[in-house]
Every structure is written in C-alpha cells, then in structure tokens.
Amino acid sequence: MTRTDRPTVSLPALPDARWRQRFRRRLRHWYTVHARDLPWRRAGHPYAVWVSEIMLQQTQAATVTAYFERFTRELPTIEALAQADEQDVLRLWEGLGYYRRARQLHRAAQVVMQQHAGELPRDPEQLRRLPGIGRYTAGAVLSIAFDMRVPILEANTLRLFSRLLALADDPAVASSQQLLWAMAEAVLPQRDVGAFNQALMELGSEVCLVRNPRCDDCPVAPLCRANARGLQAEIPPPKPQRPAEAVREAAVLICRRGRVLLMRCPEGQRWAGLWDFPRFPVRCTRPAALKRELAEKARKLTAMTIEPGRHLTTIKHGVTRFRITLEGYAAQYVAQLDGQADVAETKWLLPVELDDYPLSTTGRKLSRLVAEALRR
Ligand code: SF4
Numbered sequence: 001m002t003r004t005d006r007p008t009v010s011l012p013a014l015p016d017a018r019w020r021q022r023f024r025r026r027l028r029h030w031y032t033v034h035a036r037d038l039p040w041r042r043a044g045h046p047y048a049v050w051v052s053e054i055m056l057q058q059t060q061a062a063t064v065t066a067y068f069e070r071f072t073r074e075l076p077t078i079e080a081l082a083q084a085d086e087q088d089v090l091r092l093w094e095g096l097g098y099y100r101r102a103r104q105l106h107r108a109a110q111v112v113m114q115q116h117a118g119e120l121p122r123d124p125e126q127l128r129r130l131p132g133i134g135r136y137t138a139g140a141v142l143s144i145a146f147d148m149r150v151p152i153l154e155a156n157t158l159r160l161f162s163r164l165l166a167l168a169d170d171p172a173v174a175s176s177q178q179l180l181w182a183m184a185e186a187v188l189p190q191r192d193v194g195a196f197n198q199a200l201m202e203l204g205s206e207v208c209l210v211r212n213p214r215c216d217d218c219p220v221a222p223l224c225r226a227n228a229r230g231l232q233a234e235i236p237p238p239k240p241q242r243p244a245e246a247v248r249e250a251a252v253l254i255c256r257r258g259r260v261l262l263m264r265c266p267e268g269q270r271w272a273g274l275w276d277f278p279r280f281p282v283r284c285t286r287p288a289a290l291k292r293e294l295a296e297k298a299r300k301l302t303a304m305t306i307e308p309g310r311h312l313t314t315i316k317h318g319v320t321r322f323r324i325t326l327e328g329y330a331a332q333y334v335a336q337l338d339g340q341a342d343v344a345e346t347k348w349l350l351p352v353e354l355d356d357y358p359l360s361t362t363g364r365k366l367s368r369l370v371a372e373a374l375r376r
Contacts, residue, residue: 011179012165012225014186023164023223024189024196030219031199034206036061039069041198046120046145047078053140054105054132057154058098061205067096078118082109090273090358099358103273104132122146144194151184152197153177156204162236163208166225171236244323250290251279251326251362252298253370254306256333256348260370262357263302264345270319275347275357277366278302282327294329303341305334312369315362328366330373 015023035041038061040052051072055064071092075081081089086106093102108130112120120141121127127138139152153161161183162171169176189196207214213232221227226235254261254277263278265271280297284290294308309330316325349357351371359367 011169011175012167014165014179014183015223019223020187023187023220026219026223027199027203028196031195031202035199035202036206039065039072043072044145046141047076047081048072049145050120050137050141051105053137053144054101055096057101057137059096063096067093078109078112078120081106082113086273087356087358091356094274094358094364095361097361099271099274101132107131108133120145122148124150140197143197147192147194149188149190149193151181151188152200153180153184154201156201156208157184158204159210159236160200160204160208163213163226163232164220164224166229166231166235168231168235168237172239242321244318244321247322247324248282249279249324249326250282250294250297251277251328251366252294252306252308252331253277253312253328253366253373254298254302254304254331254333255370255373259348259350260354261302261304261333262347262349262354263343266343271360271363273358274363275359276363277328277370278343279326294331298331299337301342302346303337303339305337306331307334312373313366315365317362326362328369 038052040048048068052064052068055068055071074092075084075089084106086103089102089106090099093099096102111130112118116126121130122142124138124142127133127141128135133141136152136154139150140154142148142150143152158171158180161167161180162176165179165183167176167179171177171180184200187200203218203220207218215221215224215227215232218224218227226232261278262275265274265276278298278301280301282290282293282297284293291308295306298304298306298308309332312328312330314325314327316323318324347357351367354367354371
C-alpha cells in the first residue's frame with residue numbers, strides 16, 4: 001500500500017492542561033528516584049551532552065558509557081576534537097558502528113571552531129545546520145545543555161507518546177509526526193526542561209519498553225490511554241520487516257615481506273573512512289573456481305596480482321538486513337600491475353601497526369588472525 005492509498009485515520013486529541021500538570025508531577029517524582037547515574041549527566045557541559053546524544057543514536061546507554069568515557073578523555077573539548085585526525089576519531093569510535101556519526105561529529109566540531117568561536121550555537125537553526133544534527137539532537141542539546149524550552153522526539157519518547165495518546169496509526173507518517181511533536185511541546189514545563197526531557201527518555205527506555213512495557217511500575221499508568229484500553233502491545237504498530245538477505249563475502253589478507261595490505265574504504269561505501277582488508281562478495285564455491293575469483297576480484301580492487309592461500313576463518317555477522325558470511329583467506333602478493341585500482345589508498349603495515357588504524361569489528365577480528373600468522 002502506498003502512502004496515498006492509506007486509509008484516513010482520525011488522530012487522537014492532545015491531553016488537556018490538568019492531565020499535563022498531573023503527568024509532569026508524576027514524571028518528575030519518578031525521575032528523582034530512578035534517574036540513572038550516567039557519565040554525560042555527571043559531566044553536564046554542552047560538549048558532553050552533544051557527544052553522548054550522537055553516540056546514543058541507534059545505541060543503548062549501557063554500550064555507550066565506556067565509549068563516551070574514553071572518547072571525552074582523549075578528546076575533552078570541541079577544540080581537541082576539531083584538531084584530531086579523522087583516523088584517531090574513528091579509532092575511538094571503533095566497535096560502536098554507524099561510523100558516519102563520528103565523521104559528522106568531527107566535521108561539525110571543525111565548523112564550530114571556524115564559524116562559532118568554539119561554542120555550540122544556541123540558535124536552533126544554526127545548530128541544525130551543523131553536520132549530523134537534526135531536529136531531535138538540536139532539541140536534546142539545547143534543552144539539556146542550555147535548559148532552553150525545546151521539545152524532543154526520539155525512539156523512546158515516540159513510543160511513550162504514542163501509547164499515552166493511544167495513537168493507532170504508524171508514528172512515522174507525517175500526520176503522526178506532527179501530532180507527536182505537538183505532544184512533546186505540550187507536555188514541556190516552564191523550568192528544568194533538560195531534566196524533564198531526560199526523564200521522558202528514561203521512562204521510555206526503562207519502563208515503556210518496546211516489548212512487554214512495565215505498566216505495573218509506570219508512574220503515569222493512570223494517565224495512559226493505551227493502558228486503559230489494553231492496547232500496549234499493538235501501539236506503535238510493528239514495522240513491516242523486509243526479509244533478511246544472505247550474502248557471502250571474502251576478505252583476502254595479502255602478505256608481503258612480513259607486512260599485510262590494508263585499504264581505505266572509499267566514500268559512499270559501508271565503512272567509508274575506515275580501513276579494511278580487500279573484501280568483496282563471492283559466488284564460486286568449488287575451491288579452484290573460488291581461488292580464481294579471489295585473485296580476479298583482488299586484482300580489480302588493488303591492481304595487484306596475488307596467490308590466494310588457505311582458508312583462515314569464517315565470521316558470521318549482520319549489517320542492516322544482510323546476513324553476511326565472511327570467509328577470510330591468506331594470500332601472497334605477487335606483483336603490482338599497471339592500471340587503475342578501484343581503491344585509491346592502500347598501505348603495507350606491520351602487524352603491530354594495525355592497532356593504529358580504525359577497522360570494522362570483523363576487520364579487527366581478521367587483524368588479530370593476521371598478526372598471529374605473521375608472528376609465527
Ligand atoms: S502505562 Fe504502560 S504503555 Fe502506558 S506509558 Fe506506562 S509503561 Fe507505557
């Protein structure tokens with residue numbers, strides 16, 4: 001069904017002033033007791049709020065904590081981040097995934113230094129012009145760091161508001177988004193907006209869970225329309241899942257006089273900016289044909305001839321909707337060819353040098369294997 005074919009769904013009304021007052025009181029009281037002690041809350045300064053909000057996109061707070069502490073220890077200010085090499089920024093981000101976030105954060109820090117005298121702008125429009133800052137992140141930074149009266153809507157508050165309102169429609173469509181942003185604005189108090197917005201997110205992430213929301217422990221349960229109607233499990237409606245696609249890939253660990261070849265992933269690719277071993281999809285399964293395929297694809301990528309060797313490992317992992325089986329192979333460098341390689345930047349590295357380069361999680365696993373193999 002296309003968006004224009006969708007049946008018209010009447011949207012619920014926003015709650016009245018009395019409801020909003022009771023909601024704020026109950027939420028604030030609950031947060032006073034249940035707020036988690038998180039390092040970015042302790043730090044409190046705008047840079048810490050900004051870094052944490054970028055890290056928390058698509059990632060749980062429990063995972064982010066160690067990354068946040070290391071990142072802000074190594075790069076404690078906007079200036080330090082702006083001056084850092086992108087490779088060092090990505091190395092600090094390694095394992096957190098969605099590396100575009102780190103590159104945009106780095107570029108935004110440089111813009112802040114060049115155009116805003118090193119201070120995050122307090123003007124919402126200016127803030128949203130920085131790379132990687134959308135309406136939600138701007139709202140979080142402005143309200144939490146500067147206590148400005150600005151609403152937020154992210155995955156947790158979107159689910160929470162949808163249930164409080166008993167919004168049956170898809171929350172991603174424009175009419176629902178408009179209603180949910182209006183709700184986010186309507187519930188805001190006049191003061192302590194940053195703490196209030198954090199309390200909303202906390203309630204969404206800790207109590208109003210995606211599956212099996214903890215309604216018995218919820219401080220706003222008497223005000224929740226989904227709870228009153230027993231609709232918690234149906235709101236928000238589940239997104240249609242595209243079936244996972246199985247993909248076979250191979251990485252070749254090409255060695256030459258005790259060094260191994262790494263390539264920088266080009267712009268527009270899955271791990272743009274990171275480094276990787278030559279890697280590509282493969283089709284052949286019979287050993288002789290696969291060996292030819294590895295040599296041919298490595299030649300196209302690197303403009304080198306290689307001699308593929310033994311199979312080293314199989315790593316199964318998922319990226320978005322792809323279920324990837326990655327086979328790692330040893331290979332020996334033979335010769336450099338004339339002509340253009342598909343990748344622009346390659347390096348021959350000693351095993352100890354691999355630690356200095358940002359790799360994907362699977363790339364790091366392969367790097368440990370190659371380090372062991374070359375040490376023998
Ligand atoms: S009562 Fe249940 S569904 Fe409603 S807000 Fe609380 S946890 Fe979410």
